[in-house]
Amino acid sequence: DADVTQTPRNRITKTGKRIMLECSQTKGHDRMYWYRQDPGLGLQLIYYSFDVKDINKGEISDGYSVSRQAQAKFSLSLESAIPNQTALYFCATSDTGTVNEQFFGPGTRLTVL
Amino acid sequence: KQEVTQIPAALSVPEGENLVLNCSFTDSAIYNLQWFRQDPGKGLTSLLLIQSSQREQTSGRLNASLDKSSGRSTLYIAASQPGDSATYLCAVSRPPGSARQLTFGSGTQLTVLP
Numbered sequence: 001d002a003d004v005t006q007t008p009r010n011r012i013t014k015t016g017k018r019i020m021l022e023c024s025q026t027k028g029h030d031r032m033y034w035y036r037q038d039p040g041l042g043l044q045l046i047y048y049s050f051d052v053k054d055i056n057k058g059e060i061s062d063g064y065s066v067s068r069q070a071q072a073k074f075s076l077s078l079e080s081a082i083p084n085q086t087a088l089y090f091c092a093t094s095d096t097g098t099v100n101e102q103f104f105g106p107g108t109r110l111t112v113l
Numbered sequence: 114k115q116e117v118t119q120i121p122a123a124l125s126v127p128e129g130e131n132l133v134l135n136c137s138f139t140d141s142a143i144y145n146l147q148w149f150r151q152d153p154g155k156g157l158t159s160l161l162l163i164q165s166s167q168r169e170q171t172s173g174r175l176n177a178s179l180d181k182s183s184g185r186s187t188l189y190i191a192a193s194q195p196g197d198s199a200t201y202l203c204a205v206s207r208p209p210g211s212a213r214q215l216t217f218g219s220g221t222q223l224t225v226l227p
Binding site: 004033040041042043044045048058090092094100101102103104105106107 | 122149156158159202215218219
């Protein structure tokens with residue numbers, strides 16, 4: 001079984017709808033991240049969480065919110081989706097050691113019409 | 114602001130060839146550098162991580178080098194195979210606690226022809 005899972009894998013929605021993307025991990029890591037990837041570009045950090053009570057904005061947090069329900073679960077919400085939020089979304093985890101190697105989920109492809 | 118550049122954006126080589134992918138970054142104050150592989154419809158797979166105090170890491174046919182002073186890293190793939198076809202991303206990390214945990218390049222799309 002995959003260490004980092006994301007649901008759904010694909011989602012098509014309409015402008016103005018509220019969307020939640022979910023991420024679960026079995027690696028036992030404290031740190032979790034949400035990134036988005038636009039075609040032909042690298043990944044950009046949306047939000048990150050160092051533990052259940054520590055949530056921080058990344059580079060491009062506007063229009064997004066997150067919830068860290070447990071050590072293993074980190075959800076990303078789009079309160080009112082807009083077409084330029086169409087992208088590939090990745091969840092990642094890392095431990096609290098000095099190496100800070102990140103491990104990624106399979107991604108969620110979101111299309112906002 | 115850290116910027117990461119990968120050149121070329123796309124590369125096509127015949128099977129069996131040795132090849133080098135390049136990654137450059139503008140701020141040498143990095144914590145570590147990670148090379149990832151991305152396959153269509155799948156997530157990122159971590160290939161190699163080089164800490165800032167290291168100069169290279171090896172895993173099988175892959176060798177990654179790091180020159181912090183010049184802001185460069187290379188990923189060497191020996192004896193390439195069609196299964197190596199994927200997009201390769203490099204990412205640099207600032208110390209834990211920074212707002213930007215990883216800054217990514219836009220990737221090199223590699224095609225290995227049978």
